[in-house]
Amino acid sequence: MGRTLDEKMKALPKAHRRKVEARAGELVAEEASLQDLRKAMGLTQVKMAKLLGVGQDTVSRVEKRTDMLLSTLGGYVKGMGGELNLIAEFPDRPPVRLDVLEPLAREKSRPSKKPRKAQAAAAARKRRKAG
Numbered sequence: 001m002g003r004t005l006d007e008k009m010k011a012l013p014k015a016h017r018r019k020v021e022a023r024a025g026e027l028v029a030e031e032a033s034l035q036d037l038r039k040a041m042g043l044t045q046v047k048m049a050k051l052l053g054v055g056q057d058t059v060s061r062v063e064k065r066t067d068m069l070l071s072t073l074g075g076y077v078k079g080m081g082g083e084l085n086l087i088a089e090f091p092d093r094p095p096v097r098l099d100v101l102e103p104l105a106r107e108k109s110r111p112s113k114k115p116r117k118a119q120a121a122a123a124a125r126k127r128r129k130a131g
Contacts, residue, residue: 034076035063041080051079055117070100 009017032040038048038059045059052059052075062068062076074084086098 033063034073037077037080037082038063043080048076048079052076053118 003011009020012020038045043051045056045063049056049059062072070084070086077084086100088096088098090096
């Protein structure tokens with residue numbers, strides 16, 4: 001019968017065990033949710049919503065998603081002042097940075113449309129003025 005991870009860890013020399021535990025801690029620290037990132041940047045959902053030009057409810061929904069478009073994720077990260085990079089990792093090969101996000105960055109750098117609420121308000125003012 002095989003040994004458990006705990007048994008294998010206990011069999012390691014103390015110095016090696018400490019190294020393994022330290023690296024495991026680093027890997028866990030590298031993993032973060034969008035909510036964790038936002039909080040680490042000192043942003044509330046309301047502040048994040050203002051940066052993105054959306055409602056707070058939209059920020060909440062994005063943070064709860066487990067599957068989303070890269071453009072949505074990239075926009076969220078950019079809203080916090082960051083940059084999203086996509087890296088493909090394969091066994092026996094160095095990591096490869098995919099440039100699929102470059103077209104998204106160029107597209108996002110174009111003048112953006114007004115948020116929907118602003119568009120609706122502008123249309124309402126125009127109708128009142130015309131009517």
